[in-house]
Every structure is written in structure tokens, then in C-alpha cells.
Amino acid sequence: MNTGTLLDIAIKSAPRQPMRTLTETTVSETDGLDGDSRGTVASRQVTLVDRDAWERACRDIGTTLPWTVRRANLLLEGVTLQETAGRTLRVGDVLLEVTGETLPCARMDEAHAGLKEALGPEWRGGVTARVVAGGTLRLGDEAAWVEPGDASA
Numbered sequence: 823m824n825t826g827t828l829l830d831i832a833i834k835s836a837p838r839q840p841m842r843t844l845t846e847t848t849v850s851e852t853d854g855l856d857g858d859s860r861g862t863v864a865s866r867q868v869t870l871v872d873r874d875a876w877e878r879a880c881r882d883i884g885t886t887l888p889w890t891v892r893r894a895n896l897l898l899e900g901v902t903l904q905e906t907a908g909r910t911l912r913v914g915d916v917l918l919e920v921t922g923e924t925l926p927c928a929r930m931d932e933a934h935a936g937l938k939e940a941l942g943p944e945w946r947g948g949v950t951a952r953v954v955a956g957g958t959l960r961l962g963d964e965a966a967w968v969e970p971g972d973a974s975a
Contacts, residue, residue: 825966826900828913829873831959832890833858841890849916850956855895864952865921869894870911871948872903879940891933892941894924894948901965904945910954914963918951 832841836859847856854861854868861867871894880886889897896913906920926941941947 824901825964826898828896828959828961828963828965829899830889830897830961831855832893832895832897834893835859841893843890846958846960848956848958849953851953854953855959858895866924866950867953868896868918868951869924869948870896870898870903870918870920870951871924872901872946873897873899875903875944875946875948878944879937879946882940883934883936885934887934887937891930891937892948893929896959898965901967903949906945906949906967910968911951911965912968913965914959915955915957916959917954917968919954920949920951922950924948924950 831844831847833844833855834841835857849855871889871892873889876889876892901911907922909920911918911920923945924947926938926947928938930938930941
């Protein structure tokens with residue numbers, strides 16, 4: 823079973839603003855993560871990145887960067903995000919439906935030369951998701967894929 827852990831949470835209050843990390847936050851179907859500027863965009867209310875994928879991208883460009891440079895909301899460990907569009911992920915008591923791959927933008931090369939290209943393969947840039955069921959996220963929450971027909975979803 824592909825289960826993992828929520829390692830970190832980050833939001834930004836407006837475009838181009840710095841990311842702010844949190845130890846917990848509320849998540850709703852209408853607003854995404856409380857206080858995050860992108861939460862009302864239905865197809866990308868929440869963005870997620872896998873720590874292993876992020877570290878591989880950093881190794882490719884020969885540096886170590888904080889994960890918040892990616893500007894994603896959730897940092898996960900132990901959950902592979904590649905090729906997961908349409909799947910549902912439970913993080914704590916929150917349900918997220920993956921809507922697609924987060925394509926790296928030019929902002930990544932502003933952070934470090936070559937980062938955009940390094941994030942391209944294997945969905946290293948993470949995924950976008952919409953909130954199916956809100957709740958509270960806390961650091962250390964378990965993350966696990968919900969299988970179709972799972973009665974506990």
C-alpha cells in the first residue's frame with residue numbers, strides 16, 4: 823500500500839508573495855487551504871509535491887533548495903504522485919482529487935537556473951488537486967490513496 827506522511831504545509835496570501843509554512847490548517851471545498859490565494863480555483867485548489875521527487879530535481883541541478891521554492895501547498899513523503907490524475911488521496915481527514923500534473927513555470931528558473939527543466943520529468947513538479955472533503959490538516963498526518971469503492975472515503 824502506498825501510504826505516506828504530510829511533512830509540511832505552506833500557503834501564500836497573494837500571487838508572488840512568499841510562502842508561509844504552517845503546522846496545521848483548515849481546508850474547505852470552497853476555499854481550499856485557509857488563507858491561500860489559489861484555493862478558489864476549482865481545478866487547482868491545493869498543490870502537492872513529493873519530497874523524493876523534489877530532492878531528485880535539486881540533485882539534477884547540483885544544489886539544495888527549500889521545498890517552498892516550488893510554491894506548492896503540501897509536502898508529502900512516501901506517496902508517489904506521478905501519473906495519478908483522477909485518483910483520490912486522503913491526507914488526515916481531508917480528501918483531495920488529483921486533477922493533473924503541476925507544470926513547472928518560469929518562476930522556477932527565477933529561483934535557480936535549470937530548476938524548471940529538472941522538475942519536468944516524472945511529474946517532479948507535483949500535482950494539482952481539488953478538495954472533495956474538507957477538514958483539518960496537521961503535520962504528521964497520514965496520506966494514503968483511496969481505492970475506488972472504498973466505503974470509508
